[in-house]
Amino acid sequence: MASKNTNNIITKQLLTGNEVALKGALVAGANFFAGYPITPTTEILSGWAKVAAKDKKLKFLQMEDETASGFAVIGALLAGKKAWTATAGMGHVLMQDPLALAESYRLPFVMYVGQRGGPSTGTVIYSQQELTLARYGGNGEGLRIVYAPANVSELYHYMQKAFDTAWKYRFPVIVLGDGYLSKTQTAVDLSEEVDVVKASPYFLNGQIKNMRNCFSTEDQLVDHLGFMFKEFAEASKEIVESESYRTADSEIVIFAWGSVGYAAKVAVVNLRNKNIKVGLFRPITMRPFDTKAAIKAVKKAKYIVIAESSAGHFGRIVRETLAQATDATYIRLYKPAEGITTEDIEEKILEVANV
Numbered sequence: 001m002a003s004k005n006t007n008n009i010i011t012k013q014l015l016t017g018n019e020v021a022l023k024g025a026l027v028a029g030a031n032f033f034a035g036y037p038i039t040p041t042t043e044i045l046s047g048w049a050k051v052a053a054k055d056k057k058l059k060f061l062q063m064e065d066e067t068a069s070g071f072a073v074i075g076a077l078l079a080g081k082k083a084w085t086a087t088a089g090m091g092h093v094l095m096q097d098p099l100a101l102a103e104s105y106r107l108p109f110v111m112y113v114g115q116r117g118g119p120s121t122g123t124v125i126y127s128q129q130e131l132t133l134a135r136y137g138g139n140g141e142g143l144r145i146v147y148a149p150a151n152v153s154e155l156y157h158y159m160q161k162a163f164d165t166a167w168k169y170r171f172p173v174i175v176l177g178d179g180y181l182s183k184t185q186t187a188v189d190l191s192e193e194v195d196v197v198k199a200s201p202y203f204l205n206g207q208i209k210n211m212r213n214c215f216s217t218e219d220q221l222v223d224h225l226g227f228m229f230k231e232f233a234e235a236s237k238e239i240v241e242s243e244s245y246r247t248a249d250s251e252i253v254i255f256a257w258g259s260v261g262y263a264a265k266v267a268v269v270n271l272r273n274k275n276i277k278v279g280l281f282r283p284i285t286m287r288p289f290d291t292k293a294a295i296k297a298v299k300k301a302k303y304i305v306i307a308e309s310s311a312g313h314f315g316r317i318v319r320e321t322l323a324q325a326t327d328a329t330y331i332r333l334y335k336p337a338e339g340i341t342t343e344d345i346e347e348k349i350l351e352v353a354n355v
Helices: 017-027 042-054 066-078 089-094 096-105 131-136 152-169 179-183 218-239 258-272 291-297 313-321 342-352
Strands: 002-004 010-016 032-035 059-062 083-087 110-115 145-147 173-178 185-189 242-245 252-255 278-283 285-287 303-308 329-334
Touching: 010 017, 017 042, 017 110, 017 152, 017 173, 017 179, 032 042, 032 066, 042 059, 059 066, 066 083, 066 089, 066 096, 083 089, 089 096, 089 110, 089 131, 096 218, 110 152, 110 179, 131 173, 131 285, 131 313, 145 152, 152 173, 152 185, 152 218, 173 179, 173 258, 179 258, 242 258, 242 291, 252 258, 252 342, 258 278, 258 303, 258 342, 278 291, 291 313, 303 313, 303 342, 313 329, 329 342
Parallel strands: 032 059, 032 083, 083 110, 110 173, 145 173, 252 278, 252 303, 303 329
Antiparallel strands: 002 010, 010 185, 145 285, 242 278
16 A cells, blocks of 8 residues: 655555654664564564665664663764664663663664563563653663654654654653554555754764763762753753643543553544543653643543553653642553553543443
């Protein structure tokens, strides 16, 4: 399936999420990939290898594991390459070591993660159990941006935007997908292209002589962290994104993200047709989190329904964010490592509304 625009360029294609992630990275100017195969994102690695075999401007390394892959990405970044990687599950765990270093160095490290149920030999298709890891993994303060697309079309947009954000603000960026998103095949419009920020070497431009990640005293580390916190806070004002759908008059507000957020939006449409005052708040940046918009979304809420495919990774964020902002009753729809359908959400809302 494909459609063409007036310039005879194919703009709509039938693609999987993994294929879209790869195409988004290429459009954004990515030219180096290092990784290690892991379900459900292996097709990104193999797809890049095929493209790089034809285009010698693109570089590819399959490393011995995800930790080595992450450090290979860092090496390429320091040389001015638009480098990235893709992983999932335990690979995501192993990637936290290089990610923590990339945070300290302020490197534009880009990674796509297709979440899967743990442990490493567990469910290989789907979960939302890697949210905490994506936001705060590693021995640092989680100074990274985490985008959470809700469908394959959004994945194409935010895969491109990840590179723009990473190189503009010089913080690592994770695009946090899942197994369903990676494997879903659907028609995607490829005509959209976001800004492409030019990459440049760190050590070959005559500006940076040394990049420090080792501190001898607590005072030195505190000073460094203070500077980093300030920079991250300023960048967050421009980076933060969310969707508030029909929340202005909502007595019931669903909080959901990623693939579950997509199912929740459909549920809101269906339930509104039954005259139930329900809305959706969906964070798009999981870090930074759009606190102001979340608080505004529950202004008239009597109930807050938290829907997630984990046992509280997201719920803890929601309750902390809204702790002093609402007296609404919290309702949990938690299904760890299971998909949550539109029907699941509608059933829960009807139960809450006593319909």
